[in-house]
Amino acid sequence: MNRCLPATALGFCLLAAGCGNGPPQITPPPGLTSHIQHVVVIFQENRSFDNLFEGFPGADTVTSGSDRGTTVPLAPVLLEQGTDLDHSHIGWWADWDYGAMDGFAHPGAIVAQPPLPSPDFPYAYVPQSETVPYWTLAKNFTLGDRMFQSNTGPSFVAHQYLIAGQAGDADENPVAPKGQRDNIWGCDSPTGTTVALLGPNGTDLPGVFPCFDYRTFADVMDAHDVSWRYYSVAIAHAAYIWSAFDAIQHIRYGADWTTNVITPNTQFFTDIKNGNLAQMTWIMPGFRYSDHANPGVTAEGPDWVADIVNAIAASPFWNSTAILISWDDWGGWYDHVKPPFVDDMGLGFRVPLIVVSPWAKHGYISHQQHEFGSFLRFEEEVFGLPTMGTRDYYSDNLADCFDFTQTPPAYVPIPVQYPPSYFETEKPSDRAPDDD
Numbered sequence: 001m002n003r004c005l006p007a008t009a010l011g012f013c014l015l016a017a018g019c020g021n022g023p024p025q026i027t028p029p030p031g032l033t034s035h036i037q038h039v040v041v042i043f044q045e046n047r048s049f050d051n052l053f054e055g056f057p058g059a060d061t062v063t064s065g066s067d068r069g070t071t072v073p074l075a076p077v078l079l080e081q082g083t084d085l086d087h088s089h090i091g092w093w094a095d096w097d098y099g100a101m102d103g104f105a106h107p108g109a110i111v112a113q114p115p116l117p118s119p120d121f122p123y124a125y126v127p128q129s130e131t132v133p134y135w136t137l138a139k140n141f142t143l144g145d146r147m148f149q150s151n152t153g154p155s156f157v158a159h160q161y162l163i164a165g166q167a168g169d170a171d172e173n174p175v176a177p178k179g180q181r182d183n184i185w186g187c188d189s190p191t192g193t194t195v196a197l198l199g200p201n202g203t204d205l206p207g208v209f210p211c212f213d214y215r216t217f218a219d220v221m222d223a224h225d226v227s228w229r230y231y232s233v234a235i236a237h238a239a240y241i242w243s244a245f246d247a248i249q250h251i252r253y254g255a256d257w258t259t260n261v262i263t264p265n266t267q268f269f270t271d272i273k274n275g276n277l278a279q280m281t282w283i284m285p286g287f288r289y290s291d292h293a294n295p296g297v298t299a300e301g302p303d304w305v306a307d308i309v310n311a312i313a314a315s316p317f318w319n320s321t322a323i324l325i326s327w328d329d330w331g332g333w334y335d336h337v338k339p340p341f342v343d344d345m346g347l348g349f350r351v352p353l354i355v356v357s358p359w360a361k362h363g364y365i366s367h368q369q370h371e372f373g374s375f376l377r378f379e380e381e382v383f384g385l386p387t388m389g390t391r392d393y394y395s396d397n398l399a400d401c402f403d404f405t406q407t408p409p410a411y412v413p414i415p416v417q418y419p420p421s422y423f424e425t426e427k428p429s430d431r432a433p434d435d436d
Helices: 049-053 089-099 132-140 155-164 217-223 238-242 255-259 267-273 301-313 372-383 420-425
Strands: 038-044 064-067 070-073 142-144 195-198 204-208 228-231 280-283 321-327 353-356 364-366
Touching: 038 155, 038 301, 038 372, 049 132, 132 142, 132 301, 132 353, 155 217, 155 238, 155 372, 217 228, 217 372, 228 267, 267 301, 267 420, 301 321, 301 420, 321 372
Parallel strands: 038 280, 038 321, 142 364, 228 280
Antiparallel strands: 064 070, 142 353, 195 204, 321 353
16 A cells, blocks of 8 residues: 555654655646636535435446445435434444445444344435435536545544644544533533544544644635635534534634634525625535434435525626535445545545536536545645645645536526525524434
C-alpha cells in the first residue's frame, strides 16, 4: 500500500519521503474561475451509495451483498424507518473485514431496542419512490459513484474532514458523561466529554476533550478575504452535533462564530431571497430531515435539499454557483465497493455525490475517485487559494464533473411536497440521535 499520507499524532497528513515536493498537478477545467464564483455544500447524513441509489442507470450498484460468504438480497427499507446502525470506527473495520466487504451484519451492527430487525437488516436499499428529488437531481446533473467518505468512522470526524481535511486524529463521535447532554459535540460539550483517537488496526486510543485548534478552510478564506457562511441549527437542538466549527476553539470563541456561523439553518432561504450569498456556503440539516436512520427522522430530507437547489436556481447567483451534495458517512448500510487506501484514517465507504450547476455535466455519472478532500481542492481552485496540506493535498478537483463549453439548459424546478416555509416553521427536534 502507498503510505504517502500517514496519519500522525499531530492530526494532519505530512509528506513522507518519496512522495514528491508538492501536490499532484491537476489542471483546473478551463473556465472554472470565470464561471464559478460561489460554492454551496449541502451535507446530509448516513447513507451509502448502494443504499440510496441502488439500480440507478449506469451507476455501479448491486442487488445483493455478501454476509460472511452468504449471498443476501438487498431488501427495501423506508428512508424514515427508525433503526440506527453501527457506524463507529470500530464498526467500520468489522463491515470492511479486511476488504472482503462482508461484515455489515456483525454482532452489534443494529443499534436498537428489541424486537430487533433481521440480522441482515444493513443489507438494504431505499426505494426510488422515497427519494424522487435526489434521483431527479442525479439524472439532470452529475452523480458520482466513486465518492468515498474521507474517514473510516462516524459523523463527528466526517464533518471535520469537510471543513479541514483532518480531524486531529479523532476517529469516533464524542461521548458525554452519563446523565449529561449528549447532543453537543465540540467546545460546548459537558465537562468530562471525550472523543477517542485513532489506534492501530481498527482500535481506539483514550480520548480527549473534543475542542481542537487546528487550521480550517475557513481560516484560509479569512486570510484571503473570501466570504463564507456555515448554516446549522442552534445549540438547543439535536442536530447541533453536526455544527463542525463548534469543535474549533479559535472559531467557537472568535469573531467568526457570531458573523459567519448562522442559526437557524433555514436562514439560508431568507438570505438567498434577499440576494445575500457568501462565496463559500455550508448547509447542515435539521435532525428530522437529515436522512439519518433514527426514531423521529422523516422522509423530508430530499425535499429539504431540493428546496435549497430550487432557491439558488431562482436567484441571480445560479449561473455562477456550484452545488456539491453529499452524505457524511455510510451509516452502517451495505456497500459493495472496496474503498482505496489513502492513509491510516481512510478512505471510508462510498457515499453519494450529486454535483448541481448550470456548468455541471448533465446526465453524467462520474466514475472517478472523489472524497471530501476533493471539495476542498475544488474550492481552493475556485477561489485561488493555497492548498491546506491536509487531505486536499492528494485529492482530485472534481474537474470531470464540469463542462464550461456547453450551453446550459434552462433549470426545471424540482417538484416538492414540503416548500421552504415548511422547514422554516417546523419545530426542531431536541432528541439526540444515537449517532454511534
